[in-house]
Each structure stands twice: as structure tokens, then as C-alpha cells.
Amino acid sequence: MLIKNLRMENFRNFDFESVEFSENVNIFYGKNGQGKTNLLEAVNYFTNGKSCRNNMKEKDVVKFGKENFSLAAEFELKKEGKSTRNVYEKIDFKSKKSIYINGQPVEKLSDILGLIDTVLFMPNDIAYVTGAPANRRNYIDSFLSKNRPGYFKLLASYIYVIKQKNNILKEKKNKEQLDIYNEKLFEYGSKICEIRENFIKVFSEYVRKIYSDISESNENLEFIYKPCIDKYFDKDEFMKVLEENKEKEIIFGSSHKGPHRDDVSIIMSGKPAKFFASQGQLRSIVLAMKIAEAEIIKDTKGEYPIMLLDDVFSELDSQRREFLLKNLSGKQVIITITNADISKNFADAKYFEIEKGKIIKK
Ligand SMILES: Nc1ncnc2c1ncn2[C@@H]1O[C@H](COP(=O)(O)OP(=O)(O)O)[C@@H](O)[C@H]1O
Ligand SMILES: [Mg+2]
Numbered sequence: 001m002l003i004k005n006l007r008m009e010n011f012r013n014f015d016f017e018s019v020e021f022s023e024n025v026n027i028f029y030g031k032n033g034q035g036k037t038n039l040l041e042a043v044n045y046f047t048n049g050k051s052c053r054n055n056m057k058e059k060d061v062v063k064f065g066k067e068n069f070s071l072a073a074e075f076e077l078k079k080e081g082k083s084t085r086n087v088y089e090k091i092d093f094k095s096k097k098s099i100y101i102n103g104q105p106v107e108k109l110s111d112i113l114g115l116i117d118t119v120l121f122m123p124n125d126i127a128y129v130t131g132a133p134a135n136r137r138n139y140i141d142s143f144l145s146k147n148r149p150g151y152f153k154l155l156a157s158y159i160y161v162i163k164q165k166n167n168i169l170k171e172k173k174n175k176e177q178l179d180i181y182n183e184k185l186f187e188y189g190s191k192i193c194e195i196r197e198n199f200i201k202v203f204s205e206y207v208r209k210i211y212s213d214i215s216e217s218n219e220n221l222e223f224i225y226k227p228c229i230d231k232y233f234d235k236d237e238f239m240k241v242l243e244e245n246k247e248k249e250i251i252f253g254s255s256h257k258g259p260h261r262d263d264v265s266i267i268m269s270g271k272p273a274k275f276f277a278s279q280g281q282l283r284s285i286v287l288a289m290k291i292a293e294a295e296i297i298k299d300t301k302g303e304y305p306i307m308l309l310d311d312v313f314s315e316l317d318s319q320r321r322e323f324l325l326k327n328l329s330g331k332q333v334i335i336t337i338t339n340a341d342i343s344k345n346f347a348d349a350k351y352f353e354i355e356k357g358k359i360i361k362k
Pocket of ligand 1: 032034035038063
């Protein structure tokens with residue numbers, strides 16, 4: 001998948017900017033606070049239909065003092081050397097968020113999931129390893145929502161049931177209805193767990209191989225799915241766990257058991273990476289996860305996603321830089337860096353300078 005061009009209007013600190021991308025490496029450099037990350041956020045918007053920055057209100061991406069923003073981009077699938085699809089999207093807040101693909105309005109935001117493949121690497125992504133279980137659940141759910149047909153809908157159904165159940169738990173009445181909701185939780189929840197477990201097995205294999213290439217060490221890296229309900233596939237077991245927790249859930253007014261409490265253990269040579277990995281190892285793990293995403297997308301869809309790398313080189317030592325540079329060849333890459341002295345590494349890259357929201361082709 002390629003992004004050919006991008007047009008931004010009142011997005012973050014950009015007034016009106018457009019970019020024509022190279023099919024290979026694109027480098028955006030500039031001082032801090034000039035708009036480099038904002039540019040990657042704009043490209044990534046086409047993948048998820050929302051901001052990649054955590055806890056961001058949608059309105060926050062609109063340029064200060066403006067009413068709405070719009071983004072338009074053309075993408076191309078390169079299969080068999082010919083372009084098979086062009087996508088054009090426009091998102092603004094004047095009335096409501098509206099998206100168009102090839103001139104046709106998109107009805108639901110979720111309809112765009114899986115259409116535009118990007119993989120985004122940001123400096124604070126090590127939270128996937130070191131942070132709370134929700135970080136890892138969100139990571140998996142986000143990947144599966146885009147790459148596994150039906151998963152987003154399944155997850156939405158599950159979340160809906162959890163909300164309904166929580167309402168009943170909070171009101172502390174209609175308790176007899178709890179059993180009905182628990183049945184539904186099993187119906188959706190066990191499917192979610194099964195998809196997650198299968199995915200983690202495959203993902204773990206990819207990451208393990210890539211990590212051993214990056215680190216050139218004997219450390220063994222492994223991802224292990226940790227379902228909240230161990231025997232999630234067994235209805236009697238699932239219902240038993242919910243039943244055992246019923247009183248506690250009523251006291252606390254919230255649902256304590258189910259895939260919304262799942263986790264993934266990231267194990268490095270037998271120990272939890274969360275507690276024992278060094279900063280360098282953590283960065284390598286995240287890098288391996290992102291490259292694994294790209295490889296899985298390539299192996300399932302036939303084409304690499306667009307790689308969006310935010311300030312990644314300042315995070316890596318020279319050996320890992322070498323590895324990344326080698327790995328990136330043959331992919332379309334958009335990289336931000338804070339200075340241009342990396343230039344010698346990219347013989348045929350296209351360079352752009354960003355200064356105060358202005359993008360200047362070099
Ligand atoms: N909604 C907005 N409107 C205008 N400027 C914004 C908005 N959101 C962020 N900014 C500005 O964008 C700049 C940060 O851009 P960013 O892309 O994160 O910088 P960097 O080049 O360091 O990656 C800051 O100056 C910030 O004030
Ligand atoms: Mg930045």
C-alpha cells in the first residue's frame with residue numbers, strides 16, 4: 001500500500017499544506033514542536049478514523065480557533081504493478097464527521113477499518129510492554145479490528161453487553177437479569193478469547209524471529225495470552241466463574257470477569273519483560289512488534305503497510321539503526337527526525353523540512 005499525496009486543512013498547526021510522497025523513504029525533519037508528529041498523526045487518521053494520540057478529544061486536532069479540519073489523501077495498492085484502488089477521504093466537524101471514499105460517503109466509521117494499512121511507531125509505545133494490561137488489550141484489539149473481519153463488531157457487541165450489565169449492577173435491582181447478560185457475555189466473550197489466543201500464538205512467532213535478528217542475542221522472546229477466565233471455551237466453566245463473582249460484582253457495581261480483563265505476558269528468557277528488560281531491550285521489543293505487524297499484513301494481504309516512524313532513530317543505538325534501515329527497504333516509509341544528520345543513511349530519500357506548520361520540500 002502506498003500513500004501518493006496528502007492534503008491537510010486546519011489540522012493541528014497546519015493551515016493548508018499538501019505533500020507528494022515518494023514511494024520509498026520520506027524524511028520530515030525540523031526542530032521540536034514544528035508539526036512532525038502532527039503529520040504522521042494525519043496520515044494515520046486514514047487508518048483508524050481517529051487520532052493516534054491517547055486521551056485526545058477529537059476537537060483537539062482542529063487548528064486552534066478554527067471550526068473544522070479536513071484531510072484528503074490518495075492511496076494505491078500496487079498488486080501486479082497496477083493501481084487497484086484510490087481512496088479519498090474528508091473529515092470535518094462543521095456538522096458531523098464525514099468521510100468519503102472515491103466520492104462515496106462512508107456510513108459508519110468502522111467501515112474504513114482495514115482499508116488503509118499503516119503501522120505507526122511512536123516513542124512512548126514501550127507502554128505496550130511496561131504499562132497496564134489495557135495497553136496490551138487495546139493493541140491487540142486495534143490490530144484485530146483492522147485485520148480480522150468481524151472482530152470489531154464482535155468486540156462492540158461484547159462492550160455493549162458489559163455496559164448493560166454494569167447498569168444493572170449499579171442499580172442493584174433486576175438482579176435476575178444478570179444471568180441473561182452473563183449468557184451473552186459467554187456467547188461473545190468466548191469467541192473474542194479464541195480469536196485473541198490464536199492471534200497471539202501467530203504474533204509471538206513473528207516477534208520472536210524478528211527480535212532475535214534485531215538483538216543478535218540468545219534472549220528468547222515470547223508472548224503468552226493470559227485470559228481472565230482460563231477455560232473460556234468451556235461454557236460451564238465460564239458461567240461458574242461469573243456465578244462465583246456475582247456477589248462481588250453486585251457490591252462493587254461493575255463486571256469483574258471476562259475478556260475485558262485479559263492480559264498478554266511478554267516473556268524474555270523466562271522472565272516478564274515488563275520488570276526485567278532494559279530500556280534498549282524494551283525498544284527492541286516494540287520495534288519487533290511493529291515489524292511483525294507489517295510482516296503479518298504483508299503475508300495476509302500481499303502488500304506491506306505504510307510505515308510511520310516518529311523520531312525512531314534517536315531511540316536506537318547504531319546496531320539497531322542498521323537493522324531497521326535494512327528492514328525498511330522495499331517499504332514506503334515516512335520518518336520524522338529532529339535533525340538532518342541522518343541523511344547519509346538514506347541515499348534516495350525524499351526530504352522535507354517542517355517549520356511552524358509549513359512543509360518545505362528540499
Ligand atoms: N489543535 C492545534 N492547533 C494548532 N496548533 C496545535 C494544535 N495541536 C497541537 N498544536 C501545536 O503543534 C505543535 C506540536 O507539533 P508536533 O507535531 O507534536 O511537534 P514535533 O515537530 O516536535 O513532532 C505544538 O507547537 C503545538 O502547540
Ligand atoms: Mg514529535
